[in-house]
Amino acid sequence: MAEYDVDLFVIGGGSGGVRAARIAAGYGAKVMVAEEYRMGGTCVIRGCVPKKLFVIGSHVRHEIEDAAGFGWTIPEISFDWKTLVANKDKEIARLEGIYTTNVEKSGAQVVKARAVLEDAHTLRLSDGKKITAQTILIATGGRPNHGAEIPGIEHVISSDEAFHLTDLPERIVIQGGGYIALEFAGIFKGYGADVTVIYRGDNILRGFDEDVRKHVRAEMEKQGINIITGCTISKVDKHGKEFTTHLSSGSSIASDQVMFAIGRHPNVANLGLETADVAINPKNGGIAVDAWSKTSTPNIYAIGDVTHRTNLTPVAIREGHAFADTVFGKRPVQVDHATIPTAVFSQPEVGTVGLTEAEARAQFSHVDIYKTDFRPIKATMSGRDTRVLMKLVVDGTSDRVLGCHIVGEGAAEITQAVGIAVKMKATKADFDATIALHPTAAEELVTMRTPTARYVREAAAE
Known part of the structure; x- marks a missing residue:
């Protein structure tokens, strides 16, 4: 009888976890993947893919406006938010099915359940079953971080909810100055909303080249997006279907929706990490790993956003592949986190x-x-x-x-x-x-x- 139920147990069915599971199964490992929500993770379900679909759709207004200079006359246009959301949902459901099918085709098993560590080799599923594994990979990604509690925080949405709004807001206030905040600012503006961006720093896109930061801000402001820097949102009041957003500067803004996009936090809560002696990196709040993605417990590894190293989907995929090559393919591979190309799908x-x-x-x-x-x-x-x-x-x-x-x-x-x-x-x-x-x-x-x-x-x- 085998000492463990599976050779590899992957917690999380996102891009990184799925890649690791498929490659490990290809090397002959017995693999199980647990996903409590939907296969595909942040990128496919509530991140890169739906966001890019929304971005592409929001460009249409610009294309129509630009068409006149090329001789086109477009007499009448209309836009329906509900159609956009419904068609996006169909595409995401299709991709989710592909993710599940590809994992199963590789020979790995998918279980729709939450998995929690009981010790270094044992996991308890939300359906009550217990699974033992020789090696465990944590690939649970991240979740929206609203920062410090403020009065009215319950009225604020994140990018997760933005993909499922029943109606397009006529006015929206977005707090944040990074990828997600600026991408959604362009999305909502493109579909016709009045957009205000609030950011605590002196300029948007912290960490990017200074010329890029200045250029993007100037271009966004030309489009009519109001960017207010050097302050934060201190309070949100709700009056029926409308909101009043109070700023640390003392001013306030009326809107139909308020969204926070100030970063994402590693999804490490309630995983049972302490029962398996898996350490957290005190500098970033993610699971601490070495260059091989190994945690403080030798048979437990972590990849992707849950480590808070470089939070990009292709990086998680590369880390998952390298892990499987190293542990199950006996081909040691370390991921080079230098010189990684990245894009902000702002406008x-x-x-x-x-x-x-x-x-x-x-x-x-x-x-x-x-x-x-x-x-x-x-x-x-x-x-x-x-x-x-x-x-x-x-x-x-x-x-x-x-x-x-x-x-x-x-x-x-x-x-x-x-x-x-x-x-x-x-x-x-x-x-x-x-x-x-x-x-x-x-x-x-x-x-x-x-x-x-x-x-x-x-x-x-x-």
Whole structure:
């Protein structure tokens, strides 16, 4: 009789957990995956996928407005929020089915239940069953974090609820200045809502390149999105179907909906971590792991947002694959968390990979900046007041391209390709030697010849 019921038990049916389960099963492991909600996790059910569908739909208003400059006359338009939500739900249900089917096809078993650790090798399911496992992988992701309790917090929604609103709010206040807040600001504005963004810092997109932050804010404000920085929401009052949002600055805003998007917290509560001696990282609140995704308990691993390392779906997938290769494929693989391309599907879109200018100047003695800001060809006919930003950060000593930052239509698609070059340590000379593809916005990346700024750090006196 086997010592354990399964070789691998995965808690969480999101992108990372599913990848780990499928790869481990492919190596011959007996695998069980427990998901208490819906297969697909944050990304598929209430994150990247539905958000991108909403973003795509919100672009239609711009396309219709721009069409006149190209000779189109569109006499009448209408939009129905309920149709959007219903069609989104159909697509998410389809993807959820695919996730479940793919796991089962790999030979792993899916159980729709919550799993809680009882010890390092035993899990109790919400249906009362107990399962023993040689290896356990925690991939429970994250959940919205509303921050400190304020009066009226019960009236506030998160991005989770935003996907299921019965009606499009005419006015919405969004607190936050990162990915989710700005993406939903563009979504609601695109569908016709009046949008106000509240952020505690001096500018949105903390951690991004300063030129990107300034450019995105300016472009969003051109669209009529009201961005208020340097303050927070201190109280929310409800009056029938309307809300009054009170700010720390003393002012207030009336709206039909209030949304907080100030970050997500690792989903570590009530998993029984303490019974299995799984430690929490005191710096970020996620499960503490080493470079192999191993926790403080040798047979228990954790990947994805629950570790709070780099909270991006492709990273969780790579971590899950590397875990399965290492533990069950006997092919040790560590994930390189450096030079990860990322996108913000704000409007305008942001694509970035590598170091910001500030990071490069802190790490390298000689940094060259190549930057251009131009009107895209489409705007010359549509008349839209918008500009594209492209920026390369280069090590002036080795000529290596350290970072690439793009704001504008197609930024994410361009950055995915550029990310390969940056990961391969391409030089500015390599970019210059590449013939431009004309007419495109991306050709600017290979035609910028003269640095717009050059920084040389003087050597410290001995």
